[in-house]
Amino acid sequence: MNSNQEVIRRLSRYRNVMRKMKALGLVKVFSDNLADAIGVSPSLVRKDFSMFNLTGNKRGGYRIDELVTKLNVLLGKDRKQKIIIVGCGKLGQALMNHNGFPRVGIRVVAAFDSDPEVLDPEAPIPILHVKTIRDFIEENQIRVAALTVPEPAAQGMIDTLKKTCVKGVINFAPVSLKSSDDFLVHNMNIEQEIENLFYNIHFAETSLAKTGEK
Numbered sequence: 754m755n756s757n758q759e760v761i762r763r764l765s766r767y768r769n770v771m772r773k774m775k776a777l778g779l780v781k782v783f784s785d786n787l788a789d790a791i792g793v794s795p796s797l798v799r800k801d802f803s804m805f806n807l808t809g810n811k812r813g814g815y816r817i818d819e820l821v822t823k824l825n826v827l828l829g830k831d832r833k834q835k836i837i838i839v840g841c842g843k844l845g846q847a848l849m850n851h852n853g854f855p856r857v858g859i860r861v862v863a864a865f866d867s868d869p870e871v872l873d874p875e876a877p878i879p880i881l882h883v884k885t886i887r888d889f890i891e892e893n894q895i896r897v898a899a900l901t902v903p904e905p906a907a908q909g910m911i912d913t914l915k916k917t918c919v920k921g922v923i924n925f926a927p928v929s930l931k932s933s934d935d936f937l938v939h940n941m942n943i944e945q946e947i948e949n950l951f952y953n954i955h956f957a958e959t960s961l962a963k964t965g966e967k
């Protein structure tokens with residue numbers, strides 16, 4: 754992830770924390786609170802905010818309402834976040850039924866599959882044939898897609914999406930697909946994440962054991 758993406762990810766996390774604080778009745782927040790909540794230093798919070806002219810001060814803190822509104826604009830949260838899902842198998846269906854999306858303003862507007870058996874154009878989230886995907890994307894100005902097709906179909910689908918107005922894909926197939934300047938791919942490789950977790954645990958345990966030996 755490049756440094757811009759890291760800042761954007763932090764802004765989104767600040768926003769989510771502040772929405773929870775607001776729901777608890779809090780009016781102001783300090784950089785230390787946000788830093789604690791997302792595990793960074795207070796000075797990094799202030800640096801992130803000053804980069805986007807988000808005002809407040811060390812003593813008086815930031816007004817949560819104002820900051821959330823400004824972050825919404827910065828992150829494009831004031832616009833509808835429509836996504837489509839490509840591949841309506843086990844994972845695609847799980848994402849379609851995920852009730853966390855509406856809470857954060859994300860709307861799954863349609864899903865696509867190549868298997869005629871799973872199509873359901875009349876469903877609340879219509880499942881349409883993938884051959885109609887380009888027209889649907891252009892008509893509905895879709896900018897983000899979730900890719901839940903089998904690995905062999907993933908690159909071909911990226912090539913198709915690149916010819917549309919889609920600008921970003923979250924890819925769940927276990928293949929690392931490349932981003933370009935105007936087309937972002939976030940690869941979510943669950944196997945790799947679990948493997949890394951095991952490696953990290955193993956590394957921590959063996960380092961601890963070595964330290965104990967000294």
Ligand SMILES: NC(=O)c1ccc[n+]([C@@H]2O[C@H](COP(=O)([O-])OP(=O)(O)OC[C@H]3O[C@@H](n4cnc5c(N)ncnc54)[C@H](O)[C@@H]3O)[C@@H](O)[C@H]2O)c1
Nearest residue numbers: 840841842843844866867868883901902903904906925926
């Ligand atoms: N199921 C999981 O828990 C899980 C977890 C992490 C990652 N993944 C990955 O996500 C992807 C989907 O997994 P799944 O378990 O849902 O598989 P699945 O076989 O249940 O579903 C895949 C769906 O994609 C459709 N499809 C195939 N080619 C297509 C194409 N060219 N265009 C449109 N649709 C197409 C199939 O008809 C099917 O409905 C895989 O790459 C898998 O490795 C799955």
